[in-house]
Amino acid sequence: MDFLEFLSSVSPVTIFYALVLLILGFIITILIVIRLTTWNSVPMISRFESEKCYKDPNKNNATYPFPFMEEEGSIDLAVIVPSYNEEERLPIMMNETLEYLENEKKNKPSFTYEIIVVDDGSRDETSKVALEYVKKYGVHKIRLLTLEKNRGKGGAVRIGVLSSRGRRILMADADGASKFSDLSRLQIALEDLNGKKGNKAVIVCGSRSHLQDEAVAECGFKLFTRPAALLTFSALHVERWFQDDSLLELATDGQGSTFDQLAICCRGLED
Ligand SMILES: *[C@@H]1O[C@H](CO)[C@@H](O)[C@H](O)[C@H]1NC(C)=O
Ligand SMILES: *[C@@H]1O[C@H](CO)[C@@H](O)[C@H](O)[C@H]1NC(C)=O
Numbered sequence: 001m002d003f004l005e006f007l008s009s010v011s012p013v014t015i016f017y018a019l020v021l022l023i024l025g026f027i028i029t030i031l032i033v034i035r036l037t038t039w040n041s042v043p044m045i046s047r048f049e050s051e052k053c054y055k056d057p058n059k060n061n062a063t064y065p066f067p068f069m070e071e072e073g074s075i076d077l078a079v080i081v082p083s084y085n086e087e088e089r090l091p092i093m094m095n096e097t098l099e100y101l102e103n104e105k106k107n108k109p110s111f112t113y114e115i116i117v118v119d120d121g122s123r124d125e126t127s128k129v130a131l132e133y134v135k136k137y138g139v140h141k142i143r144l145l146t147l148e149k150n151r152g153k154g155g156a157v158r159i160g161v162l163s164s165r166g167r168r169i170l171m172a173d174a175d176g177a178s179k180f181s182d183l184s185r186l187q188i189a190l191e192d193l194n195g196k197k198g199n200k201a202v203i204v205c206g207s208r209s210h211l212q213d214e215a216v217a218e219c220g221f222k223l224f225t226r227p228a229a230l231l232t233f234s235a236l237h238v239e240r241w242f243q244d245d246s247l248l249e250l251a252t253d254g255q256g257s258t259f260d261q262l263a264i265c266c267r268g269l270e271d
Pocket of ligand 2: 091092095
């Protein structure tokens with residue numbers, strides 16, 4: 001049976017339905033393509049299964065899922081510590097951080113915090129060192145997020161931030177370059193910008209440079225309100241941002257409307 005014979009043997013109604021189906025299929029394909037190519041408001045963050053959980057060394061290493069991209073924070077401050085091969089410097093930084101945070105808690109018992117150590121695929125014992133702190137302070141205060149592969153600082157911070165519970169989120173460095181005495185000044189600057197009960201998207205960063213122009217490049221601590229952190233770290237250009245480490249550039253170079261909503265303040269901090 002050749003094609004023409006075949007055609008004449010099917011009824012016009014069947015041909016009509018086949019055509020309608022064909023056209024519908026075409027339209028749906030086009031819609032799917034449009035959706036896929038324009039939908040970038042949802043961040044493409046893939047995590048290994050092991051990166052979705054933290055271990056509790058006080059409960060036989062039982063694992064619990066990290067919260068992920070929760071809108072609302074449930075504790076006052078989350079400190080994110082990206083660490084790559086930091087087994088030596090991490091204890092110094094952790095001791096200093098814990099001393100500050102525990103002291104805050106002593107002065108104000110309702111204050112709650114967490115430290116998230118993000119082991120960025122280290123080849124040394126960074127995770128083991130961190131886990132000892134988790135064991136000592138408990139998973140409510142310290143959590144270890146061990147990445148399967150090295151993602152670079154931007155990637156490590158991003159996963160740490162999105163897995164955190166803080167209403168305020170502080171990015172610190174495992175090498176301890178930033179000083180905790182700066183934090184209270186940053187907090188004051190942040191609340192200034194944020195208003196009394198505000199929950200705006202605000203970032204403040206401290207700088208130890210005396211020259212205002214260089215202030216940006218020398219940023220130490222960066223303190224975010226939760227909305228600012230979610231906006232910033234669910235955006236797609238974050239990895240690049242960390243390469244040149246210039247927060248203000250990101251905020252002002254027209255990366256889209258996202259950053260119009262951010263108030264950013266970089267203060268020079270004098271010793
Ligand atoms: C928990 O894991 C750590 C590191 O992987 C290990 O050193 C420790 O022995 C484990 N503890 C238990 C109770 O299994
Ligand atoms: C950190 O603190 C612990 C407990 O107080 C102490 O044993 C350890 O030596 C300290 N490490 C450093 C590097 O300061």
